[in-house]
Amino acid sequence: MEATSPILSIVSWEKPQAPKKGKYEAEPIEMTMVEHLNDCWIPTYVRHSVDFIYDFATDPSKFQEEEQKEEFLHNITSLCRESIVHDFSEDVTDFSNKHNLVDMIETLLNLEPKDEICNRLRRRAMLAFAGLSTIGALLDIKKVLRLCFNSVFFLPPCEEMPENQANLCTRALLTMDTMLQVMVLNSPGAKSSEMLQEIFEPLCLQVLLDYLLSDMAQVQERAIGRVKALCHLLTETATKDDEDEDDEDAPRAQIQIPVLGKLLGNLFFKLFKPNEGMSTVVEVLCTLMTFLSGQKSDTPESYVQPPEDWEPEITSWVNASNAWKVEAFGRYLGPDERMGVVLEAIEILGRSNLKNKDGPVEFLEEVMNSPEMWLMDVPKVVRHIFQYYNEQNTATADNFHSLLIFMANKWTEKVITTAMEATPNFSDKVSLWKAMFAARQTLEKVLKELQVQVQDWQEDIITEQQKSCLTFLSMLTYGDVLENRVRPLYKNLRLVKSPKKEMVPLVLRALETLSENADTAKKMKSLLPEMLKFLGNWSWDISVMALDTFRNVLGQVKKKEASGLALKAVQRLWKLFDAREECLRERSISLFKELLGKTAWRDKEAMRRNSWKVLVQLVLHMSDQDPGVAQVPMSEHGCHSSGVPAIVVWAPSSGPGVTSHLLSPRPPRKPSWL
DSSP, rough: OOOOOOHHSTTSOOOOOOOSTTTTTSSHHHHHHHHHHOOOOOOOOGHHHHHHHHHHHHOGOOOHHHHHHHHHHHHHHHHHHHHHHHHHHHHHHHHHHHTHHHHHHHHHTTTTSOOOOOOOOOHHHHHHHHHHHHHHOOOHHHHHHHHHHHHHHHHOOOSOOOOHHHHHHHHHHHHHHHHHHHHTTTTTTTTHHHHHHHHHHHHIIIIIHHHTTOOHHHHHOOOHHHHHHHHHHHHHHHHHHHHHHHTSSSOOOOOTTHHHHHHHHHHHHHSSSSOOTTHHHHHHHHHHHHHHHTOOSSGGGOOOOOOEEEEEHHHHTTSHHHHHHHHHHHHTTTTTHHHHHHHHHHHHHHHHTTOOOOOHHHHHHHHHHHHHHHHHHHHHHHHHHHHOOOTTTTHHHHHHHHHHHHHHSSSHHHHHHHHHHGGGGGOSSSHHHHHHHHHHHHHHHHHHHHHHHHGGGOOOOOOOOHHHHHHHHHHHHHSSHHHHHHHHHHHHHHOOOSTTTTHHHHHHHHHHHTSSSSSHHHGGGGGGGHHTTTTTTTTTTHHHHHHHHHHHHHHSSSSHHHHHHHHHHHHGGGGGOOOHHHHHHHHHHHHHHHHHHTGGGGGGGHHHHHHHHHHHHOOOOTSSSSSSHHHHOOOOTTTTTTOOOOOOOOOOOTOOTTTTOOOOOSSSOOOOOO
16 A cells, blocks of 8 residues: 655644734735636645745735744645645646745745744744655755754753743754655655665765764754654664565665764764763664664675664663773674764864864774774775864874874875875875874885885976985985985985975975984984074974974084084074074074084184173073973083083072083173173
8 A cells, every 4th residue: 555645644733724814815816816827727725825825925025924924834835735635746846946935935944033933933944845845846955954954953952941932942853853754755766775875865964964063062962863863764764675575585685875884973972971962872873773783795794793782782882991882883883884983083083163072082092903993995094184184273183193194104005195196296284294204114114105106106296306305315214325425415405495395394304203313313414504594484393393303413413523513503593592482492492502512612712602692582581481491591401511611690599501501710701782
């Protein structure tokens, strides 16, 4: 027997209302209908509804009362219902499209107040949308859903509303569930569970998931409720299809819904930080896991025996350790669902407007302990990292770096190939490349792989200068370059005047990492003068990398070799003492101390004069707001036994600082400026 259309059952409880007496009835509608409408298709029992809808759509300014607006919406629902029963829905569809009824409903819904609900208009509008979708009227489903969700989800919590408004809000949410059911079951092609997946995905993935990520508790709660209703619908539809199968032994058709992985992930992350709404989250997860466990696959992995009752199983995850939680969850998922969970975690971390990201962060930490289970599609994960990474979002940048470095160590070739496809010419997301260049082990693997791949790249992908940079860095990694050849090779790169500015931070990051190895640093001694050229003339992060590289290499240089360079370097450091960035002030003052210890006897007099010039700056920095900067001049490390003639100045009792270590056997002549 043919099933009754959902639109017939959902509107049955909405009692038809008699026409309102007032302004509308005073107008001669019967006389104007024939003049404006081709009424050959209009049955007598719906003439009044069509008449009212036509008048309202033609000149809505005449209908400003709330009851008239509600009557307009109710008449649309009634007309759609009758057209299905009496088989003239095509005529109603043409009538709706011709008079833009959908746009009219959207306008009425947009005019409703955002912070209160005082009437039934929202419910009437959603039922009208449901009716129009049933007869096949032109609707932008995503736009309509987002409009309906916005009109209800962002209302204040029900407990903060007056009782009458709370009741209206609750009924509006129930009507929304009905609308979703009608839209899904009456969409073109939604005649089986296999076709249902094409409708279920845009409803959940592109619309509802956005609300699940909201920081507002009531928005999340209301969105989860709608997901719950859709999940029950999906499960019931799949079950009905199984019952309708003639051959019980025939394998069940697979329902592949890519959105389920992301939806599962979004709900699963909430288990890491339980709250009052956890029971609803567990219930939705139970429904989804029940659906998934009913799907069969040819792969042995899918035959993990699911529990008979999902509720105690999922409830046990709430208080379990993160490692057990992630492992238990992953056992029951297929490869596609696992990948969806990982991608959802990356997307959430990339959203700067979200506050609570603890769940995805803790999840990804455990994922790196079980990469074979969760990170099977390496290119897809890497593309997602590059797509959603935002270096301005400092709260989660390290999480992106950690995951990418981990993958680059394990699957270097796949990661580099995908990364170069995502950022040709290193033109974007330079910070992600810098992260891979920041760890020695990862840097060596990445540079070796890049050296292999760049040989086949054309100039439209990578320039000759970029190839030279990568070749130079690879030589340092392999140790195949002699010390006296390093500086000429580096100068040929022309980094300081390079038009490709993105290569400068990458090369400096690599040099900084390579210089942490003593053997490599010894070969880089000739680069010290080149590092000085970046101090103060580039961005602060470039100066920091140059300072760190300079300091690492300086530790491998004897005093006799470094003395002359120290005199030049201190003059470059002066302007960094008052830099805006705390790390730059701290590093420059600290390096200044070390340069004092690298001064030979022949250069002491010149160093003394230079020290006098920055004395006031150093004393003032003893009261720097940043403790790290203020403590640098007070530290004895790096200045002891420098042997540099100095100035006797006052220093706090906590110990001698830079200035007190500049003591001379005889007091120096007082400069004229003092």
